[in-house]
Amino acid sequence: MKSSEKKLIEDYFAQSISEEDISSLNELLLNSEEARSFYLTYASVMENLDESRQAHNLYNFGPSKATRFPRKKAGKWMAIAASIIFAVVSLNHFAFQKTLKTDHGIEVNSKNLPKIKLIDFFGLDASHHSFTPGQTQFEVGEYKTSSGKLHLRFGESVDVIFTGASIFEILSEKEIFVQKGNIRTNVHDARGYEFTIRTPSANYIDWGTEFCLIFVQMPQTSWKWTKVWWKLRTVKRSIRSVNLHLIISHPWKTLLSHYSIYPVTFQVRQATPDGTTRLQQKQKIQTCSGSTLLEPRTRMMLI
Amino acid sequence: MKSDRNLKNTKFLAYYTEHEPAVRAYVRGGLYNHHDVADLMQKVAIIAWNKFDQLKDPEENFGKWMMVIARYEIMSFRRKAEKIDVPLCDKVMQKILDQGAKEYDTRKELCYALQACIQKLKAGERELLDVAYNSSTSIKDFAKKTNKTTQSLYQKLNRIRTALTSCIQLQMKTESL
Numbered sequence: 286m287k288s289s290e291k292k293l294i295e296d297y298f299a300q301s302i303s304e305e306d307i308s309s310l311n312e313l314l315l316n317s318e319e320a321r322s323f324y325l326t327y328a329s330v331m332e333n334l335d336e337s338r339q340a341h342n343l344y345n346f347g348p349s350k351a352t353r354f355p356r357k358k359a360g361k362w363m364a365i366a367a368s369i370i371f372a373v374v375s376l377n378h379f380a381f382q383k384t385l386k387t388d389h390g391i392e393v394n395s396k397n398l399p400k401i402k403l404i405d406f407f408g409l410d411a412s413h414h415s416f417t418p419g420q421t422q423f424e425v426g427e428y429k430t431s432s433g434k435l436h437l438r439f440g441e442s443v444d445v446i447f448t449g450a451s452i453f454e455i456l457s458e459k460e461i462f463v464q465k466g467n468i469r470t471n472v473h474d475a476r477g478y479e480f481t482i483r484t485p486s487a488n489y490i491d492w493g494t495e496f497c498l499i500f501v502q503m504p505q506t507s508w509k510w511t512k513v514w515w516k517l518r519t520v521k522r523s524i525r526s527v528n529l530h531l532i533i534s535h536p537w538k539t540l541l542s543h544y545s546i547y548p549v550t551f552q553v554r555q556a557t558p559d560g561t562t563r564l565q566q567k568q569k570i571q572t573c574s575g576s577t578l579l580e581p582r583t584r585m586m587l588i
Numbered sequence: 589m590k591s592d593r594n595l596k597n598t599k600f601l602a603y604y605t606e607h608e609p610a611v612r613a614y615v616r617g618g619l620y621n622h623h624d625v626a627d628l629m630q631k632v633a634i635i636a637w638n639k640f641d642q643l644k645d646p647e648e649n650f651g652k653w654m655m656v657i658a659r660y661e662i663m664s665f666r667r668k669a670e671k672i673d674v675p676l677c678d679k680v681m682q683k684i685l686d687q688g689a690k691e692y693d694t695r696k697e698l699c700y701a702l703q704a705c706i707q708k709l710k711a712g713e714r715e716l717l718d719v720a721y722n723s724s725t726s727i728k729d730f731a732k733k734t735n736k737t738t739q740s741l742y743q744k745l746n747r748i749r750t751a752l753t754s755c756i757q758l759q760m761k762t763e764s765l
Contacts, residue, residue, distance in 0.1 A: 291754070295746045297675070300620070307675045314680045321687045327753045328617035329698050333609070334721050334749070335622065 286319055294324050298331055399423060399458040402438045409433035427454045430466075442477035445470050456483070600640050604633065607651035610696045611658055614688045618662035618681065620673055628665060632658045652692060659685050694760055705755035713748050720745055 293310045296302040302310065313320045403420040411430040423437075428451075435447045440458045447453065451466025461468075462483045472480055611632065616625050635657050640646070643653055662685065666674045676684070688695075706714065719730045727745075731738045 291750050295750050297620075298749070299742070299746050302675070310675075311677050311680050314676065314684060318687065321684050322691065323753060323757060324684060325614075325617050325688050325691065325695070326698070326756055327749065329610075329613035329695060330702060330749055330752050330756065331622065332613040332616040332625070333699055333702055334717070 286317075286323055290317075290320060291323065294320070294327050297324075298327055399425070399455055400440055401455065401458065404436040404438050404444070405434075406436065407434040409435055411435070423455055425455055425457075427452065439480065440476060442473040443470060443480045444473070596640065599646065600637060603646055603650040604636070604654075607654055607696075608633075609699065610651060610692060611654045613695065613698070614655055614685075614692070615658050615662065617684055617688055618658070619665070620675055624665065624673075628658070628661055631661050635661070651696070652689065655689050655692060659689070698756060698760075701756045701759045702752065704759060705752050708755060709748065709751070713744075713751075716741060716744060717748060 290313055293302065293306055293313060296306060297310055314324060401421065401423045403416055403418055403423075405418055406416055409416065409430060410432045411428070413429055416435070430447060430449075430451050432449055435451075437445045437447075439445060439461070443459070445461065446469045448467040448469070451468070452464040453466060453468070454462040454464070456462055459477075460481045460483065468482065470480060470482065608629075612625065612629055615628050615632070616622065619625055619628065632654060636654050639657075643649060646653075662681070663678075666678065666681065674681075706717065709717070716730075719725050720727060725733075727741050728738050731741050
């Protein structure tokens with residue numbers, strides 16, 4: 286195959302193909318089995334790499350980041366400066382460390398005051414607080430929003446998006462208490478694993494997948510139960526990700542959803558001896574994909 | 589009754605887990621916009637689940653059967669979609685889907701070939717893939733860090749995918765000889 290023909294397929298999948306090129310591509314794919322085979326393989330490559338993004342490191346792209354960006358050797362003056370800063374910080378730490386109590390009576394040590402950044406908001410109504418994009422000062426305590434979207438980043442690797450009316454408390458860089466609201470989290474890398482969402486009825490620990498929870502107490506309905514399986518997916522004989530399967534039964538039909546999550550530690554969620562996991566009854570749970578604030582994409586909603 | 593149902597669940601999930609990646613890749617080839625893949629796969633999974641009882645010899649036929657469902661859903665999607673979302677004409681798409689079904693068995697093993705081909709890339713290329721698919725660093729930030737334009741990095745990514753595709757095809761051809 287000529288490289289110009291490969292380029293047509295490349296542009297098509299990058300969604301940057303011109304109208305004239307579309308005609309050429311149609312012509313090419315209609316007449317060439319080899320081109321169709323290349324097209325199908327290209328589609329598989331795109332999909333497998335995308336799947337890698339969802340499953341976190343499904344494929345090994347090479348040396349670890351630590352070796353890829355070597356630090357420059359620090360000079361003598363840097364070491365002195367670092368020592369001075371360390372001394373000042375340590376003094377501050379021991380002199381002023383204290384325990385704070387949040388509005389829900391949860392104790393938080395002041396040394397754990399969270400590093401949180403406000404990434405963005407959209408149509409936000411939060412009359413009790415003023416928010417500014419880029420803001421990094423967040424006190425431990427309760428926050429209320431009446432409507433709109435609020436996108437926060439906890440630490441450097443957990444994105445949390447609230448939609449609509451919500452009441453939440455920031456507990457630490459890795460912990461949040463949500464009394465009411467629609468929250469969506471996305472843990473980008475290992476630094477954010479174990480990000481915990483506490484609610485009045487349960488704690489949810491995120492091990493690297495993206496999920497949504499809508500905390501609404503549901504009235505008693507005739508919904509049956511929700512069963513969750515996990516299955517190991519192997520690539521080159523090593524476990525790289527877990528496919529989470531949800532089967533939802535209710536009186537008129539059964540639904541199935543699946544998505545990939547990072548390995549096995551998922552069992553921290555209420556695992557039962559038969560290898561299944563039960564999610565909380567009477568709560569609405571959404572799984573979702575995609576991570577942009579303005580284009581949230583929902584795969585499925587269940588009880 | 590309940591144990592029959594549990595057995596059905598377990599069997600279905602085992603087959604589904606095994607075949608889902610290859611069917612998903614097939615669906616990707618049938619759609620222009622990658623955002624539609626998850627939604628369409630959802631429909632395919634639900635239909636497969638509801639009709640699973642009707643499938644004879646799932647051990648042998650599950651993947652190809654799911655592919656037939658996917659094909660029907662792709663064509664149904666195309667009929668309802670706006671023209672801009674289906675740039676390839678129906679005749680071409682039929683041929684692509686036919687060939688995809690024919691090559692299904694070889695494509696099931698593609699992930700192994702992909703892993704091998706990734707290892708053959710240059711260090712800089714693997715690093716860019718890592719930024720694009722594994723890390724929390726955005727391409728924009730990476731461009732700033734490396735003094736390159738975002739556009740040039742996206743173009744490089746396209747070329748890497750093309751190189752990977754060529755490598756996989758070669759590898760699969762070699763293996764089939």
